Amino acid sequence: MWTVATYVLKNRLKGNKRYPLVLMLEPLFRCNLACAGCGKVQYPAHILKKQLTPEECFAAVEECGAPMVSLPGGEPLLHPQIVEIVNGLVARKKYVYLCTNALKLKERLHEFTPSKYLTFSVHLDGQREHHDFSVCKEGGYDIAIEGIKEAVKGGFRVTTNATFFDGTDANSVRGFFDEVMDMGVEGIVLSPGYSYDKAPDQSHFMGRARVRRLFRTILSNRKPTWKFNMSPLFLEFLMGDRKYECTPWGSPAFNIFGWQRPCYLLQDGYTSSYKELLETTKWEEYGAASGNPKCANCMVSCGYEPTAVMDGFGSLKGFWGMVRGNFRKYPDSAALKALDETAAHEPAVATIGKSACGVGGSCES
Numbered sequence: 363m364w365t366v367a368t369y370v371l372k373n374r375l376k377g378n379k380r381y382p383l384v385l386m387l388e389p390l391f392r393c394n395l396a397c398a399g400c401g402k403v404q405y406p407a408h409i410l411k412k413q414l415t416p417e418e419c420f421a422a423v424e425e426c427g428a429p430m431v432s433l434p435g436g437e438p439l440l441h442p443q444i445v446e447i448v449n450g451l452v453a454r455k456k457y458v459y460l461c462t463n464a465l466k467l468k469e470r471l472h473e474f475t476p477s478k479y480l481t482f483s484v485h486l487d488g489q490r491e492h493h494d495f496s497v498c499k500e501g502g503y504d505i506a507i508e509g510i511k512e513a514v515k516g517g518f519r520v521t522t523n524a525t526f527f528d529g530t531d532a533n534s535v536r537g538f539f540d541e542v543m544d545m546g547v548e549g550i551v552l553s554p555g556y557s558y559d560k561a562p563d564q565s566h567f568m569g570r571a572r573v574r575r576l577f578r579t580i581l582s583n584r585k586p587t588w589k590f591n592m593s594p595l596f597l598e599f600l601m602g603d604r605k606y607e608c609t610p611w612g613s614p615a616f617n618i619f620g621w622q623r624p625c626y627l628l629q630d631g632y633t634s635s636y637k638e639l640l641e642t643t644k645w646e647e648y649g650a651a652s653g654n655p656k657c658a659n660c661m662v663s664c665g666y667e668p669t670a671v672m673d674g675f676g677s678l679k680g681f682w683g684m685v686r687g688n689f690r691k692y693p694d695s696a697a698l699k700a701l702d703e704t705a706a707h708e709p710a711v712a713t714i715g716k717s718a719c720g721v722g723g724s725c726e727s
Contacts (some may be wrong), residue, residue, distance in 0.1 A: 363378055366671065367675045370676065371675060374676060380645075381424050381427075381611075382612060383430060383668045383672075384431070384612070384664070385422065385430070385432070385613075385614060385649075386434060386613050386614065386626040386664060387422060387431050387433055387434075387615075387616055388433075388436060388616070389413055389419060389617075390413035390435055390436040390438070390441050390618070391405050391409060391412075391435060391436045391618070392411070392436050392437065393436045393440070394437050394440060395437070395465070395498065397496060397706075398496045406488055407586070413441055414618060415443070416446045416447045419447050419450070419451070420450050420451075420454070422621075422636070423456060425635065425637075426614060426616070427429075430457040431456045431457070432459045432483075433447070433448075433458065433459065433461055434461040434626075437465070437466070438462060439460075439466040440697055442654075444470075445474060448474065448480060455479060457479050457481070458479055459481050459521075462484055463484070463485045464484045464505065464510065465502065465506070465509075467482065468505075468512045468513070468693060470514055471507075471512055471516060476516065476517040476518050476519075478519070480519060481548070482523070482548075483520075483521050483523045484509065484510055484522050484523065485497070485523050485524075485525075486506055486522045486523070486524055486542065487501070488526075488534055488538045489541065490504070492534055493506070496525075510522070510542075510545050510547065510621075511545060511546075512566060513589065514545060514546040519549050520548060521549050521550065521631075522542045523551040524538070524551070524552045524553075525553055526553075526554055526555065526691050527554075527555045527568065527578065531704065531705055532576060532580045532700070532701055532704055533701055533705050537607070539585070539588050540585070543587050543588060543589065548589065549589040549590050549592075550589065550590050550592075551590070551591050552590075553662050553663040554568055554573045554577070556662045566574060568659070569659045570650075570658075570661060573659075574600070574602035575700075577601050578602060578694065578697055579704075581597055581600070581601055582601070583691060583692065583701075584691045586691070586693075592663065592667060593667055593670040593671050593684060594686075594687025594690075595674050595683055595684055595687060596670035596671075597687070598665060598683075598687060599666055599670060604670075606666050606670060607649050607650065607669060608648065608649035608665040608666055609666070609668040609669040609672065610645065610648050611624075611645065612664075612665070612667075613626055613664040613665065613668055614626075614639060614663045616636075620632035620633060620634055621636055622646065624647075627662060627665070628648070647709055
């Protein structure tokens with residue numbers, strides 16, 4: 363937290379209005395899953411075979427200057443030089459979040475060295491049945507859990523990363539929080555899904571009102587054992603307690619095509635340099651307030667958590683709200699009633715992926 367706090371304060375003192383917090387560095391789009399809600403693996407085969415070199419990764423990190431680097435994809439553990447990439451970023455004292463579905467985590471774990479700068483962010487979309495439906499792979503949850511336990515045992519920092527869609531069972535999600543905290547992970551990351559144009563299942567992305575209802579039900583009346591690896595102010599935004607605008611430049615994306623305009627989620631062209639991305643993108647045309655229909659329902663962390671972080675470290679009021687949020691249980695009788703009503707019915711089955719994968723099928727690549 364101290365690294366981010368000093369970084370934000372330095373930029374504010376310099377008068378910088380646009381600066382990155384997290385570099386979304388995609389070394390490849392290739393994956394060993396084909397989740398129905400994902401738009402990243404729908405490229406043709408010749409694109410999926412391409413990948414960034416370690417040198418390209420390091421150059422992007424140096425050019426951008428963000429203190430944190432997220433390594434999504436695709437599946438980074440499929441990259442033959444991912445260890446070299448991670449080691450190079452750690453040597454530069456960047457906080458690295460290697461995002462993985464963990465299908466190969468146990469197999470490759472011995473190649474990595476535990477460090478305060480390295481965190482494995484494991485994709486888990488809820489409890490076993492819900493996760494396996496979401497990723498279109500039976501048994502995916504059990505493999506991921508095995509990888510998490512091995513990593514925690516080996517002294518690695520581990521978080522979980524969940525994306526939720528329409529039809530999500532709030533009681534099951536709360537049970538999922540209990541399960542992953544019992545595994546010894548440092549914290550939970552969560553976000554509503556974003557409606558990628560290329561995603562094969564378009565029917566289960568939520569509008570803003572549904573997002574707020576779901577996350578208020580899930581995140582109110584918290585247990586003290588739950589730990590979130592996110593800004594408390596962003597979680598309050600998901601619950602509908604705060605109004606934020608998107609900060610798309612807060613999480614710039616770099617991949618095999620270059621610097622993606624304007625953000626990790628939208629693909630409105632590419633630039634050859636980070637400077638060009640920052641100076642030539644028409645930022646006023648993005649975010650919910652812009653009226654851009656592509657941004658209308660987006661409440662995703664890569665756009666809105668930078669806003670929350672800058673708010674938290676940008677004023678005494680914001681800082682107090684952030685500190686207070688780490689200890690609040692957010693009591694809410696209406697949310698409790700909603701949980702009870704859901705529990706009174708047959709538990710919901712995760713619906714994302716059914717139309718694309720079949721109820722019992724698998725569409726992994």
